[in-house]
Amino acid sequence: MSKIxxxxxxxALLLSALCVLLFIFMGWVKYRxxxxxxxxxxxxxxxxxxxxxxNHRDVGASLNQCLGKxxxxxxxxxxxxxxxxxxxxxxxxxxxxxxxxxxxxxLKERYFCHVEGDKNIGRYFNxxxxxxxxxxxxxxxxxxxxxxxxxxxxxxxxxxxxxxxxLLHCDAGRDRTGAITALLVAMAAQAKGExxxxxxxxxxxxxxxxxxxxxxxxxxMQRFIKGIGNRGSVAEFLQNQCGISEEKxxxxxxxxNLN
Numbered sequence: 001m002s003k004i005x006x007x008x009x010x011x012a013l014l015l016s017a018l019c020v021l022l023f024i025f026m027g028w029v030k031y032r033x034x035x036x037x038x039x040x041x042x043x044x045x046x047x048x049x050x051x052x053x054x055n056h057r058d059v060g061a062s063l064n065q066c067l068g069k070x071x072x073x074x075x076x077x078x079x080x081x082x083x084x085x086x087x088x089x090x091x092x093x094x095x096x097x098x099x100x101x102x103x104x105x106x107l108k109e110r111y112f113c114h115v116e117g118d119k120n121i122g123r124y125f126n127x128x129x130x131x132x133x134x135x136x137x138x139x140x141x142x143x144x145x146x147x148x149x150x151x152x153x154x155x156x157x158x159x160x161x162x163x164x165x166x167l168l169h170c171d172a173g174r175d176r177t178g179a180i181t182a183l184l185v186a187m188a189a190q191a192k193g194e195x196x197x198x199x200x201x202x203x204x205x206x207x208x209x210x211x212x213x214x215x216x217x218x219x220x221m222q223r224f225i226k227g228i229g230n231r232g233s234v235a236e237f238l239q240n241q242c243g244i245s246e247e248k249x250x251x252x253x254x255x256x257n258l259n
Contacts (some may be wrong), residue, residue: 043121044109045086055173055210056080056092059181060256066205071194072185076256077166079181081173082111089113089120095167097159098122099152101177102170104130111169122169125151131170134179135224140241150242152180157244157252160184174210175217182207182221184256187234191253195234200225 046052059079060072078093082102089095092113100111100122111122126148133139140146159166170176182203189195200222207213207221228237238244 041108041110043086043119044082044111046083047086048083050087052081052083053211054080054083054091055212056084057206057209058093059185059206062206062209063185063202066202067198071192071258072188073256073258075165076160077168077181077184079173079177080167080169082169082171084113084169085111085122087113089115092167092169093165095120096164098167098169099156100124100170101131101152101168101180103127106130122167123155125155131176134176135182135220137224137227146241149180150244153183153238153242154244156180156184157248160252160255161248163255172210172212174207174213175220178207178210178221179224182225183228183234183238184252186225186228187238187249188253188256190234191250192257195225195229 057079058074059077060074063072064070064074075093078095080092082100084092094115095113098111098113098120101124102111103109103122103124103126105126105128110124112119114120129144129148131145131148131152134145134149140149156166156168168177168180185203185206186195186199189199203225204219204222208218225234228234231237232240235246235249238249239246
């Protein structure tokens with residue numbers, strides 16, 4: 001038998017062994033996803049999470065880097081894409097609470113990660129519609145869209161007040177996550193008297209760290225926050241749109257702002 005045939009036979013055996021190991025690994029990941037899910041909805045496993053960039057970052061650390069100074073606490077608010085689902089929570093900062101802004105009423109998948117032998121399953125408040133285009137003021141004029149976004153915001157603020165480490169995510173961790181993150185940051189910054197052009201530029205800077213962002217979307221977060229500012233303060237926006245009290249926004253802001 002020639003050396004080439006021996007090599008090809010060995011290569012075929014190696015590839016077969018690798019395929020077997022891959023199927024065993026995939027079965028193990030799937031097995032870990034089974035178990036309790038209060039609503040009985042399917043748990044999303046994103047196989048791409050094995051190799052895909054999570055687009056994860058600590059929002060406080062990211063903003064401080066964009067600003068060139070420390071104004072926000074770290075380990076309060078994290079953001080990411082949805083590739084983490086089915087994998088270790090350590091991949092996305094080990095959050096205590098997850099908010100899934102990309103919940104789809106048609107797919108009905110729950111996003112989750114593994115932590116200490118248990119599952120941390122993402123929360124959602126939009127059972128009948130999918131959140132979209134939250135960075136455009138026109139979307140906030142849609143009663144159902146506004147209502148769902150406001151339920152997310154109210155719960156996120158409650159988690160901040162309770163000093164929980166939070167993860168916000170959508171599919172790419174870009175637009176929906178970017179809009180809610182921008183709103184929370186602007187709220188905290190304004191409570192401290194820091195919502196100026198430099199801060200709005202930092203919010204846009206954080207948004208642009210997403211590699212999948214195309215140039216056509218540049219400036220969206222800047223325009224979103226300035227659009228809110230044209231109507232009044234961020235606290236007033238949250239009160240008028242969502243019925244969230246200024247007292248609650250100030251308490252949440254105090255957990256994110258450095259003294």
